[in-house]
Amino acid sequence: RTSRKTGDYFYIFTEYSPQFVTRYTKDFEGKEELRGFIPLAGGEKMPVSHILLPDRIQDSSYLVIASVNVHAPQQIADSKAMVSSASLFYVSEKSIYITLPDFQQGEEDTQILKFHYENGRIDAKGAGKVKGRLKDSFSMNEYKGYLRVVTTNYTQEGERNSLFVLDEQLNIWGKIENLAEGETVQSARFLGDMGYFVTFRQTDPLFAVDLKDPAKPSILGELKVTGFSSYLHFYGTDLLFGLGYEVDAYSGKQQGVKLSMFDIRNPEKMMEENKYVLQNEHICPAIENYRALTIHPQKNIIGFLCGDAYYLFSYEKEKGFQINLKEEGFSGDVRGAYIGEMFYVADKDKINAYHIKNGFAKTGELHFTS
Numbered sequence: 001r002t003s004r005k006t007g008d009y010f011y012i013f014t015e016y017s018p019q020f021v022t023r024y025t026k027d028f029e030g031k032e033e034l035r036g037f038i039p040l041a042g043g044e045k046m047p048v049s050h051i052l053l054p055d056r057i058q059d060s061s062y063l064v065i066a067s068v069n070v071h072a073p074q075q076i077a078d079s080k081a082m083v084s085s086a087s088l089f090y091v092s093e094k095s096i097y098i099t100l101p102d103f104q105q106g107e108e109d110t111q112i113l114k115f116h117y118e119n120g121r122i123d124a125k126g127a128g129k130v131k132g133r134l135k136d137s138f139s140m141n142e143y144k145g146y147l148r149v150v151t152t153n154y155t156q157e158g159e160r161n162s163l164f165v166l167d168e169q170l171n172i173w174g175k176i177e178n179l180a181e182g183e184t185v186q187s188a189r190f191l192g193d194m195g196y197f198v199t200f201r202q203t204d205p206l207f208a209v210d211l212k213d214p215a216k217p218s219i220l221g222e223l224k225v226t227g228f229s230s231y232l233h234f235y236g237t238d239l240l241f242g243l244g245y246e247v248d249a250y251s252g253k254q255q256g257v258k259l260s261m262f263d264i265r266n267p268e269k270m271m272e273e274n275k276y277v278l279q280n281e282h283i284c285p286a287i288e289n290y291r292a293l294t295i296h297p298q299k300n301i302i303g304f305l306c307g308d309a310y311y312l313f314s315y316e317k318e319k320g321f322q323i324n325l326k327e328e329g330f331s332g333d334v335r336g337a338y339i340g341e342m343f344y345v346a347d348k349d350k351i352n353a354y355h356i357k358n359g360f361a362k363t364g365e366l367h368f369t370s
Contacts, residue, residue: 014063059084146168242262
């Protein structure tokens, strides 16, 4: 499913579906064993003590977490398994958080599981539950031992949004509920004692949340603008970049891909400092997949595919968003990357090179042959 590398250890998250068959084998100590029922780690069956059961089992598959030392990749350093599928993963400096949907009586809650990891060792630490559904992994953030979570709760009365603060044992320590009723969370981002999240129905409220007191989180500011941002990214310490769609405030019709830059120096009086709309563009993979976005505030680069063209923007307060490159002819899974003074754009067929200091002049093109 996914992976992380910390120090000399590589942590791998995989999913395993057992084979329920009617044939039994007697391959150890005369005991019968259902073939394929226990997942393998490093080619060996995992110890039963390494397999965890949630309070309510809603899936017959396993989530397997294994660690490998990069200097000894032939051996599994540690492993744990859980009888359940997984929705989202969030990994902090020393903790792994995994979310699971929990449907009961027509409502959806989210179970959160916590593991501690260090030097290859993986230990289960706790489990908790919050109301509603998380949009993505950016809806979770750990800071000073507390986990902050933003959710949308879908009920028969309509949508309600909440922010929860959980302690190290995943008990709810503080919360704000029933925010922006009838709207849904589109994006979230946290930085230190502050949290920011966007909800949407016809307009885009950007909320700023004070998290200094984990027991008493509070809304500091709310900014309503047209459209909505599906992805947020801090652009330095005073600015927050948003990528999403511009929407007509009256009809709700999408008008194109929207870039926003929010001034967050004063959370109580946030401003949309500038915006840029790519009119009538509606296909932008970076809106749903942040890996398709290349962004570097220090180099002043914002790059992504929109339609069949790769765009590179820069940003200045006085000039707003400026297009430095628009190169057509790309398709599929496109990525941008920089090395030194060179910027590269690659898809499945080719790599193009551009010189950053020379106005992104094209310096070369490499085509692949099958």
